[in-house]
Amino acid sequence: MATASAGAGTSAHTTTATPWWRLLFPSYLTGAILAAIGYIAGSQLTWHFIGYGNEPTQLHPFTEQGFVVGFIGLVLGWMIGIGALKYPFTWALGLKDPDHNEEMRLAGKDQGWIRYFRFTTDHKVVGIQYLVLVSLMLAFGGLGAMMIRTELMFPGGWAFPSETYNTLVTMHGMLMILATISMFVGPFGNFIVPIMIGARDMAFPRLNALSFAFLMASMAVFAFIPFMGFGQDGGLGGGVQTGWTVYGPIADQTGSGMTALAVAVMLAGTSSILGAVNIITTVMTMRAPGMTYTRLPIFVWSIIGSAILAALGTGAFTVDLLMILLDRLFRTSFFYAVTAGNYASTTLTASQTAQGGGAAWLSQNLFWFFGHPEVYLIVLPAFGWVMEVLPVFSRKPLFGYKTAILGIMGVVVLSFLVWMHHEFVSGFVPELRGFYMASTELISIPTGLIFLVAIGTLWRGKLWTNVAMLFALSFIWNFLIGGISGVYLSDVPADIQLHGGMFVTAHFHYTFVGGALFAFFGAVYYWFPKMTGRHLDEKLGLIHFWGVQIGFNVAFLGMFYVGLQGQPRRVDDYNPAFATGNFITSIFAFILGAAILVFFYNVIISWIGGTVAVANPWSAKTLEWMVPTPVPLENFEQIPVVTSDPYTYGETGGSQGFPVGAEVPGPAVG
């Protein structure tokens, strides 16, 4: 924990717990109140000065500048209300730095449960906050998925109006992307990684809490989308007709929900970049003595890889969204004709786009320059978790530790060189298609190394197939199919037939859901005992596992089939020839959804009353299992000295490191 410099004067600090109702300022309650006030003040003031609406002929009835200023007010109000700006404010005024007691209070010392509902710097609190928020994001994204599959269950566009369906597709996609970006780095990068490297907290604890505050603000703005009911046909639903890829010019033209979406994603991108910088600094500077890079747990390597991608790639998307907002609000023409956004007319021509100097291609390139590293950002921590957990439940060292690092870092480097494979049919310079085909096919090599490491670790081990291990094993099957289907898409002639169809959708759901999301489930089963002190129920876990594995696989294999048949993606109606495949996919998607409900039920009842966990229930060797459960505020009584990597199964006993002067524990048994 970073201690403040010795400041003048000390605050009167008591060691008795402060009553929870006194801790209500600052808290999420005051944050929400001030956020609401900020939104109303910002938007109403703006509309007062620039007018509420456009001329009747324009596409968007409300001047969107008001919404954007309102959102800025919302974020400011939120940050002030939760107490995020207290110390920057006192610094700006030249007042004293917080002393150690104040830092401890900010970290939630002696505050009980209320510390989870405010700006708290303890990385363990932030980790739990992320776990809950990410789970809610996944739940709402999943609800959107169930609605999409309801529509697609039968041909005929029978369930929702087309405009609502397109907005659902956009929101499902964006919410799931934001959730999967944070689902490992947020809960486990925050809670587990500092303990894993022998640190007392992150390098920048306040920045850590700020990252989370930005994600909360992002979700508050995101929630506006369905209510920005000014779509093209005037219906409710926000009218965002673009898909999560938000290509210009349709992003410029589409309903007012797009403005909320852009602001929300820019906030989430900020959260992601801040978190990435924090993680990289923490791992570089705060490792325990003896923890060299070659003794780092492989999960930490994968989190670093993911953080590098987030830090370097997110900017392109932020800029893309900013350009969309500028086109919509200020009549620029980055992607669009001379008229845009508030000013969009109902007809626009290609020559107008050229007059404005805009280029639709710019949108694709900015988006995918981020979009491709982003998918590896999502999946790398899943690789890392699987490789972390296979040694524990095979009682064998990680097979090819350096190979695994090569795989992770190879993916990090190459992922910046492949993005135009998403644009093979966009009409870009044909000679370049060969380069991107080659780079994309090359990236299959580092990705494939993960399978070598996995099989080698399992081989001749002593396998304990509990639920966490089952999810790690299912990753092997699911990501294999996802990866092989990616090879089809990397070949340009094949991609010409497959691009924009359901084959692509099936491919990325196999990698995101079958790979990353299932690894997330497994990580929850694995680390829940350390984070909450309780075990998740194994029987419910088995129902959850088989339900999602069978539901998911049948559903998305069916989707490969209709993709080959020729069904485009993002359609709410299709040729009746595709009906059987869609029906099967929908039914098994509902099974997948039901099994995830079982998971949420398991989490809730186990958190309240599950089996109490010991400090090291899995007999693992990474440092987080060497601290007591619940984990003390500053993690370690004494920072351990690390003498080996955490994969000494069958070699020596004990953990990766042990406190100075402590007795070396015997061989790890049971």
Place this chain on the structure above:
Amino acid sequence: MNTSHPNAIRNATIIWVILSIVGAVVYYILAPILAANGAIPAIASDTANEAYTIMYIFTYASIPVFFFVVVFAGYAIFAFRSPSRPTEDGPAVRGNTNAQIAWLAVSFALVVFLYIIGFQGLAQIEAAAPARSVQVNVTGQQWLWTYDYPGFHNAGSTTLYLPVNTPVEFNITSKDVQHSFWIPELGVKEDAVPGEFNHAWVTPNKIGDYTVRCVELCGVYHAYMNTPVKVMSQSDFQTMASSLPANPGATSYFTLPSLPAMALVGVAGQRS
């Protein structure tokens, strides 16, 4: 060091080889049956044929790769599984240089194989359009495709008429947002980008009725942005193109609220 499962590698290899052969044979039998029953679109050009041939080759190559991982991982799960929580550690094997080198070598070989197939295919589709191609200007707009034939006094149509066994070059653009022009049976796909003209060409080689589908989400009625394609004999095509009106059909943007979705079935062509 391990007395149990002394022949694990040998057994797993045998299972892998058997499953790969069986898988390849099953696929060899099933693929034409599935294709004939609509698993892939009807193939009406060499371009489309090339694309599906590549996919067939990839599938055959994927079978042993898939089974290798599944069989070795699966064998490990079944052979080395502990019935209850294990009470001792496994062998302290941290790697196997031969295995790692072999894996990297095979991975590289597979990538070289992909390069060969890929660059060959790419060369075919990147050959320039023949000089005598019939030109068709394709204009995408929300939510309708229109076609002009500059070589036929700019005859226009909302149905795409094409001559068989004749190269056709499409000059594709959009009037508003990004669309994507795809004829599945002919294997031609290119984005319709506002402000740009993209080119793609193909030679249809089978007379028949096909469909243009839009494959870039372009707004509310993206799903309905389909038009019929009629590939006909060259003489029939000459007759048809000469008889089309000079006006390129309905090109104005229709106002949404007055046009319910189902009505688009008639205006924009088949809903398929």
